Amino acid sequence: MVASSLLVLLVLAVAGMAPALAMVGRSWVVAPFSVLVGSIIAASSATAVVLLGGGLLEWFWSLAAALAAALAVARYARSGARPTRPPASVPDRRLIWMVGIIGALAIISATAWGLMDLRSATTGFDARAVWILRSGWLLEPHHELLVNLRSRYVGLGQTAYPPLVSAVGALAWGVTGQHSERLATVAIALVNSCALIMATSVFVVTAQRWVAGAPVTEEVVTVRGTPAGWLQRNRVAPSGLLGVAAALVAGLVVVTAFGVTEPFMTNGYADPAWSLAAVGALTWGLQAESRPSWRMVALALAVMAGMTKDEGVFNAIALVVLIVARPLAGIWWNGSGQAGPGRRLHDGVRPLVEGAVALALIAAWPVAIRIVHARGQSAPLTFVDLWSRTIQSAQGLEPYLHGLVWAAGASLIGWLALRPVRRRLRLANDAWGWTGTVAGCVIFTLLFATGGGAVGPHLLSAGHRVSEFVDLAPWWILGMWAIAAVAALVEGSLERGSTSTCGVPVGQNGRDHDGPDD
Amino acid sequence: MPPNGRSNPTRSGPLQRRTLLAAVAIVAVAATGLGWESAHAAKVVKRQGDAQTGQAAAEDNAFYRCLAVQAHSLVAPGEPVLDASLAGAPLNLAEYIALFKATGGWVTVASSRADAVGLLDVKQVAPGPGTCRGFVVILETRDHDGHAVIRRGRGASVGGTGFPPPTPL
Numbered sequence: 001m002v003a004s005s006l007l008v009l010l011v012l013a014v015a016g017m018a019p020a021l022a023m024v025g026r027s028w029v030v031a032p033f034s035v036l037v038g039s040i041i042a043a044s045s046a047t048a049v050v051l052l053g054g055g056l057l058e059w060f061w062s063l064a065a066a067l068a069a070a071l072a073v074a075r076y077a078r079s080g081a082r083p084t085r086p087p088a089s090v091p092d093r094r095l096i097w098m099v100g101i102i103g104a105l106a107i108i109s110a111t112a113w114g115l116m117d118l119r120s121a122t123t124g125f126d127a128r129a130v131w132i133l134r135s136g137w138l139l140e141p142h143h144e145l146l147v148n149l150r151s152r153y154v155g156l157g158q159t160a161y162p163p164l165v166s167a168v169g170a171l172a173w174g175v176t177g178q179h180s181e182r183l184a185t186v187a188i189a190l191v192n193s194c195a196l197i198m199a200t201s202v203f204v205v206t207a208q209r210w211v212a213g214a215p216v217t218e219e220v221v222t223v224r225g226t227p228a229g230w231l232q233r234n235r236v237a238p239s240g241l242l243g244v245a246a247a248l249v250a251g252l253v254v255v256t257a258f259g260v261t262e263p264f265m266t267n268g269y270a271d272p273a274w275s276l277a278a279v280g281a282l283t284w285g286l287q288a289e290s291r292p293s294w295r296m297v298a299l300a301l302a303v304m305a306g307m308t309k310d311e312g313v314f315n316a317i318a319l320v321v322l323i324v325a326r327p328l329a330g331i332w333w334n335g336s337g338q339a340g341p342g343r344r345l346h347d348g349v350r351p352l353v354e355g356a357v358a359l360a361l362i363a364a365w366p367v368a369i370r371i372v373h374a375r376g377q378s379a380p381l382t383f384v385d386l387w388s389r390t391i392q393s394a395q396g397l398e399p400y401l402h403g404l405v406w407a408a409g410a411s412l413i414g415w416l417a418l419r420p421v422r423r424r425l426r427l428a429n430d431a432w433g434w435t436g437t438v439a440g441c442v443i444f445t446l447l448f449a450t451g452g453g454a455v456g457p458h459l460l461s462a463g464h465r466v467s468e469f470v471d472l473a474p475w476w477i478l479g480m481w482a483i484a485a486v487a488a489l490v491e492g493s494l495e496r497g498s499t500s501t502c503g504v505p506v507g508q509n510g511r512d513h514d515g516p517d518d
Numbered sequence: 519m520p521p522n523g524r525s526n527p528t529r530s531g532p533l534q535r536r537t538l539l540a541a542v543a544i545v546a547v548a549a550t551g552l553g554w555e556s557a558h559a560a561k562v563v564k565r566q567g568d569a570q571t572g573q574a575a576a577e578d579n580a581f582y583r584c585l586a587v588q589a590h591s592l593v594a595p596g597e598p599v600l601d602a603s604l605a606g607a608p609l610n611l612a613e614y615i616a617l618f619k620a621t622g623g624w625v626t627v628a629s630s631r632a633d634a635v636g637l638l639d640v641k642q643v644a645p646g647p648g649t650c651r652g653f654v655v656i657l658e659t660r661d662h663d664g665h666a667v668i669r670r671g672r673g674a675s676v677g678g679t680g681f682p683p684p685t686p687l
Contacts, residue, residue, distance in 0.1 A: 119572065151629060262563055410548060481548065
């Protein structure tokens with residue numbers, strides 16, 4: 001089972017490697033990200049199977065190869081068109097690596113601890129009745145697949161739900177030849193874990209970016225009695241403290257995420273996959289430094305959320321709109337594209353095109369199932385007693401919002417005193433992350449308020465799962481403020497008048513930078 | 519960095535008292551919040567991985583595997599069948615769901631009643647050998663004279679009575 005699961009992970013990673021490398025470059029996060037991109041390719045393959053027929057594995061490898069070839073051609077064309085720049089010099093590459101390794105170890109260790117739950121071979125109710133069940137359909141001949149999707153003799157209300165989780169299960173079976181529910185469940189849990197690793201990696205990557213611009217050699221500590229003073233006495237670069245803090249924050253957030261998502265994280269449900277992908281989209285696209293390549297990462301994660309579950313579709317659309325709006329707002333903020341150095345008005349075209357592609361990918365499955373006349377394309381909507389149902393739905397969200405209280409406290413303090421530090425870290429204005437989270441709350445409320453049937457039982461049976469995104473997102477907001485706070489403490493402990501800049505250096509490592517957005 | 523001078527990209531002086539206090543406060547809030555939530559998470563993860571959960575999962579898996587094996591003994595690959603409950607038989611929701619979970623991913627569903635070679639169903643019988651916790655899978659077909667022929671699934675049995683403990687919904 002372990003070997004088969006690792007093989008599935010490897011297959012997903014190989015298929016998604018070229019697009020992942022194109023987006024994040026040679027970074028440690030390419031490993032989990034390539035698995036997620038592979039799962040998007042699997043979901044796209046499932047869409048093609050439904051629409052056009054053919055085998056899932058054939059589509060999967062064909063799409064992966066076509067993507068890799070297209071990227072190779074684009075890279076070749078670009079390399080001829082542009083002069084190659086010398087690599088940006090960084091103060092101490094070893095320290096950047098060390099921060100990355102410590103952070104990655106913390107995240108992977110915490111994830112491995114959570115995955116120990118796989119010792120209980122639990123297959124969730126919906127996993128067996130919906131998600132893994134449909135994995136079998138995707139491997140059937142096309143006409144049988146269509147009968148399953150269309151027939152009133154198949155008593156499944158979620159026939160038309162987005163395909164990503166089922167596609168991962170089907171791929172696992174197709175690659176290994178083992179048609180076991182356990183293998184599909186473990187494969188889904190591993191994809192969930194990669195989404196979690198990807199979402200939390202932003203803390204470590206932010207610290208690495210900060211270290212890349214911080215004065216890391218021969219710092220003189222002037223504030224006595226601070227942690228940095230201890231570090232200096234022990235000949236450890238104070239800026240490394242931020243790396244340790246990022247690792248701690250990331251590790252604690254991973255543990256917290258397991259607490260929110262279990263038992264569904266490891267029992268084959270689709271909710272953790274879309275929720276964690278949406279959190280990743282929020283954190284890479286609306287909290288981290290604004291860079292085109294990171295925006296692509298965020299959009300890819302939003303696409304993953306939209307390809308996983310109906311609730312994910314609505315949240316993914318909202319996130320794509322916000323992720324695209326952020327650079328556009330930055331351009332607008334700088335005065336019609338004139339004020340910022342090197343900023344042009346048509347810079348706004350690229351995010352718009354990327355957003356349109358992301359929305360098209362999310363829309364592919366809903367369009368495909370309409371074309372084949374699948375059942376359950378849209379749930380019946382209720383608009384009777386809408387106000388009272390909305391109130392009841394909003395109240396149903398209440399038990400899952402305790403993270404919001406902690407995050408709101410940190411945001412308030414940070415907004416009052418740490419905004420300059422946040423800017424130096426090139427993090428987004430906190431309002432972006434909050435807007436994404438509030439959008440999630442609104443979508444949750446409207447889905448339950450307008451969904452068919454009584455609100456109470458619906459909340460009881462699904463509220464705790466569907467709320468995972470808005471339950472998780474505040475912990476990332478809190479974590480990002482914690483990184484900013486530690487950066488402020490470390491900054492303050494460094495020698496006054498240093499010629500180096502704290503935070504990501506302007507014009508250094510910043511080729512890919514979108515500019516300010518707050 | 520905004521070029522309009524709203525912020526200075528370089529560090530310009532010692533840590534202000536207000537910034538220091540805010541940073542310490544946020545670190546405290548984050549440590550307390552994440553620490554508290556992590557402690558709760560540890561309990562959740564521990565519960566999910568404990569022996570009791572493992573035992574319940576094993577019973578659940580064994581039950582559905584048993585039903586699937588019995589159904590496989592009745593229906594050949596590619597043979598179109600219908601679920602009896604959806605084809606007009608009285609609906610027992612729990613039994614219907616159990617059968618669907620055990621067979622829905624692999625059984626070939628007939629496009630109409632006329633195309634079906636038979637109706638697949640789950641029935642509760644006296645617990646014992648040849649049953650899955652007291653349930654058996656049956657296939658109802660018609661002989662040449664139009665009389666109902668009921669065949670009972672074979673090949674697996676699981677001890678116990680009734681449905682296994684419910685898994686998290």
